[in-house]
Amino acid sequence: MVPSVQDELRQAVAVDSQVWTYLHQALSDGFDPWKDPSVALAEQKVAVVRTLFYSPGSLVTLPTVDAEVGRIRDRTRLQDHRLVQVALLGLPLTVENPGEVDRLQNVFRQYHAGANDCRILAEAQSLGIRALLSFDLDFRNHLCQHTSIDLLTPLEFWEQLGIPRGAPTVRSPDPTNPLGREVWWRW
DSSP, rough: OOOOOHHHHHOOOOHHHHHHHHHHHHHHEEEEEEESSSSHHHHHHHHHHHHHHHHSEEEOOOHHHHHHHHOOOOOHHHHHHHHHIIIIIOOOOSSHHHHHHHHHHHHHHOOOOOHHHHHHHHHHHHTSEEEEOOOOHHHHHGGGGGGEEEEEEEEHHHHHHTOTTTTTOOOOOOOTTTGEEEEEEEE
């Protein structure tokens, strides 16, 4: 039986622009979490890569996140982000009910000042996705109690998956990709 779009969305995990950047950085040739200047960020980067390779759900982007990434001024950096999108995240999901997104955004604005943050969460909730990953602690702390989806850091989401050590990957890097020889992301 072919899963419905709704079934796939219930397994999908959206990333905010910050987590998209972490994914890009972690997938860059030569990334070594042990050499990352921030242990906390290195943990988030490893967690989002593990989620990509071990979680049955897809990592996805949302329209407002896509617009935020589109405002990256450095052309090389923007191009690199777009390559990650094309290869791993796909085109941003389409919001079917913009009126519902507007309504939810206004509700979320009561608890958090960031208009884009509230819009991103409204898009995610209106689509019925499983979770939204963000390392913006204010965003998460202000809104996690006011949404019907999981608003988690990549590390929290990875831990919540409860994937046993040694489990096989759901997807893997291409054998020609240098990441395939790395061990830091393997579980």
